[in-house]
Amino acid sequence: MLLRMSTLFLRTLREDPADAEVASHRLLLRAGYIRRAAPGGFTWLPFGKLVLDRITEVVRAEMAAVGGQEVQFPALLPREPYETSGRWAEYGDDIFKLTDRRGAELLLAPTHEEMFALLVRDLFSSYRDYPVLLYQVQTKFRDETRPRAGLIRGREFLMKDAYSFDLDDSGLEAAYAALRDAYQRIFDRLGLDYTIVAAQSGLMGGTASEEFLATTPVGEDTYVGCADCGYAANTEAVVTPPAPARDPAAQPAATSHDTPDTPTIESLVALANERRLGDRADWTAADTLKNVVLAVTAPGGKPAPLVIGVPGDREVDLKRLAAVIAPATVDMFDDWASLPSLVRGYIGPQVLAGLGIRYLVDPRVAVGTAWLTGANEAGRHAVHVTHGRDFVADGTIEAAEVRAGDPCPGCGTGVLTMRRGIEIGHIFQLGRRFTDAFSIDALGADGKPVRPTMGCYGIGISRAVAAIAEQHHDERGLVWPASIAPVDVHLIAAGKGDQIAGALALGSRLSGLGVRVLVDDRAQVSPGVKFTDAELIGVPIAVVVGRRFAEGYVEVRDRATGEREDIPVETLAEAIASRAGISGVPSA
């Protein structure tokens, strides 16, 4: 492949685009890889398309290596199968729905669990047919509330989604393990630095789930890690070690006290210490019990109040809460008129059972622990309010914020640090949610029906372009890994005469050897501009055909290291072949 800059549909921008906040978005725009076309929708320009295609090739090759077979479903599908699985309602406004000219309801499918399950039922009938691993590479559509960060969160994006079908749990576990390995090979080949984190499976249901997060400070997923044991988890998936239960009777009796002017936890703690409530002067926010009233709505249901009790030094993390209660949704409670007995600002859990209000607590609020909390009277709080004696929670919930410094749930000794990443892959052991929904059975060896169990495995291909750009750039531009660069070599004619013809001739020779080449053959453009453009565009190797070309020398520049070397023209092919990662060049 030989591309000429003089005719290439690529224009670099000198200025940073105003609305591009993150480096990948900014640089992909400036270097002419993408262009905004719609809210959350981007056009791939020729160089962007080349990178996207190379990533897709890597994904396809590794999927084939684990026995994946490629198919392709329509994106536009009827409502019915998604209605049967419950996802039509669960996704709600997050997916695009439309009506055809006959009034039939359709959706642009976010993923295809239902369709893959139905297809396998269609073709397979016997246990002998299993296992099978199918995948597709497809444009997906989601009606994001806030498309942002360029390719990282768009409304139209390219995704590889794979689905495994096995007859038993050990088969699913083996498929999951094989895909997990394949994903590591894929992300390694793409040059991505990533962490595998335990994840909530969210709307997918199922039992086990891990995310592959490309580590970068601009990532929109927060996760925690432990340097001691290697534990890593999405904050939604962090399991709080429960505090040990004690004997509630061992706590002093609860007493209530006037606590004027304590609108905040901080002011309450100050007053409690000042007045030595419960004979203590060492109260901290962690000794208080904050009770947050929320309204939870199950799909198709009405809002119902839920109170969540967390230590007063922590907030309720609405993202963690949402993950736990999905497909139900949560809002702040505002129907106070319906609960006149609750005293806002002074709610304690002592009265909730009597009012029939569901009460869930953070695992730290163990049975036998005692708290400073509301006394359910205006201007009063109570001390020694003890779980298992003064109130009994309906259960625990993982809804409190996770913080740096929290003890590691993996080893118990280390502490957690907070990190950020971009979700580039997600694997799930789905189980039988979808085969149950459609009553899909295979005929077993013993003549009895066997219900297959599913895994599903996604990679955000267009998002990977952004993740790679985030991890591979510097202040001058993009620095592509050789494995997915748009071209292998960027030949720069630094001069108007022989240099242009020379660069084109060299380009032809390299192209004939299977090297992907871009030649900057622009006659009206100065060498300085060409060098700046080359650094912005980020091809791994630049070859400058300049002043010493007449003597038979060109300069080879390594974009990543900045190394420059003058080499004789006749050894150029060898020099390029010898550099790691450039495929297709026969070494001399």
Place this chain on the structure above:
Amino acid sequence: MLLRMSTLFLRTLREDPADAEVASHRLLLRAGYIRRAAPGGFTWLPFGKLVLDRITEVVRAEMAAVGGQEVQFPALLPREPYETSGRWAEYGDDIFKLTDRRGAELLLAPTHEEMFALLVRDLFSSYRDYPVLLYQVQTKFRDETRPRAGLIRGREFLMKDAYSFDLDDSGLEAAYAALRDAYQRIFDRLGLDYTIVAAQSGLMGGTASEEFLATTPVGEDTYVGCADCGYAANTEAVVTPPAPARDPAAQPAATSHDTPDTPTIESLVALANERRLGDRADWTAADTLKNVVLAVTAPGGKPAPLVIGVPGDREVDLKRLAAVIAPATVDMFDDWASLPSLVRGYIGPQVLAGLGIRYLVDPRVAVGTAWLTGANEAGRHAVHVTHGRDFVADGTIEAAEVRAGDPCPGCGTGVLTMRRGIEIGHIFQLGRRFTDAFSIDALGADGKPVRPTMGCYGIGISRAVAAIAEQHHDERGLVWPASIAPVDVHLIAAGKGDQIAGALALGSRLSGLGVRVLVDDRAQVSPGVKFTDAELIGVPIAVVVGRRFAEGYVEVRDRATGEREDIPVETLAEAIASRAGISGVPSA
């Protein structure tokens, strides 16, 4: 590539699917290439996807050969640019429209003229930037009234759409000619028998337009051809040679007559001959003038009456009429109450001008021709009603049906025959419709703005799969051309023992040489079933590893010719390499 039938996600069907009317649909379903997933939406199974990808590769290679640069736009786009171009209204219900969570109106773009034009404006500013040829391969969506014939007319399909931008008409003509040549190379490589026909450009506007039709009796496009001169045209594009004008004064004066019981043209002609109206007894239907009242609605407007006059031996062809009046639409007229002076069944053109009703005639109704037509009185017709004397039409219109036997507009001496085809490609000289709509200019060499002119060029890639299947099958199944077959060789283990191991070993060897191989290694399946499946699936070369394998022989079968030959195993690679069209095999 080595695929094993024992694990391949492919199941053949013994019975013809009930709803599959055409051979391509029936055989692609039966042979396990596609599966219905939605109304007008199909899932590509692994073998279907392989064929689709190979066709796409051919298209990409030939587009690159003429300088096409690949980009990719979103499919989901905002209303605005399509509003500006007028196509939002023109396409009406034919495209899918939807509303996002914020209430913004979106469409699934049928083609991308607007977006390509805006993108070129975005990147290009000077005359030096031009010309440019861009294309994309993209899933398209159309809300077809009646999806039918499998892949031939679906609601979701794969299309290659290309757009050329030139600064002057000669540039556009050169681009059009280059694309026309490229299309011929593409369809030749795909093994398609096709005709290039002059076409109406329909909603695209523009000046010149040709369709590539794959010739097949099940095609839904009718076109006419002339065996004498090679003329070929879509019926919508046929230009009727106008009858020569004569002196209206030379015709006898018009007279009207009672014509009782003449509800049809046939009965009117019989009565005219019986009563020797106008002193003639040789009246035929072609001497009568039939006046059809229609209601025409411009986009956003109200229906207005239009009368079309055609010789009585022809019907008005609503498809031709629709093409001519687009973007306006036409219905039968039913608001007779608003036109009380029109006498239904006896309408003659004599009164239309006085009533302010627009009247258009077939080109055969030339000035000076005289007709037997309605007298605008119940039960009466008139003879010698002469164009240019008794009535004056507002213009001519190509709306009469085209019939086999009509004179050829190309040579004037031959006669037309009717043929059918599947539209697989369409090329347009668009002109400046879209650059005008967005006021897109380049800065010319003289500092003055130059408005670029566009061409657009489409290929239905998924439809091509069906077209190839229509042209390449027999009663036993598909017969793929080697250039796009899912695999090159189908190795059949016709036995349970050494044959399976032998076929797999041979498969590995061929695969190592770059041959795409499918091995039927199923242990529980009889040789007869394997042979039947192989013929249905239609791989160009089958190799049977059977009884003589122990002696060192395999049988090579040519799917197209049915030829069979026993050859020594050691010469198999050579034998396959020597067969035309199998690429990638080094000949020995």
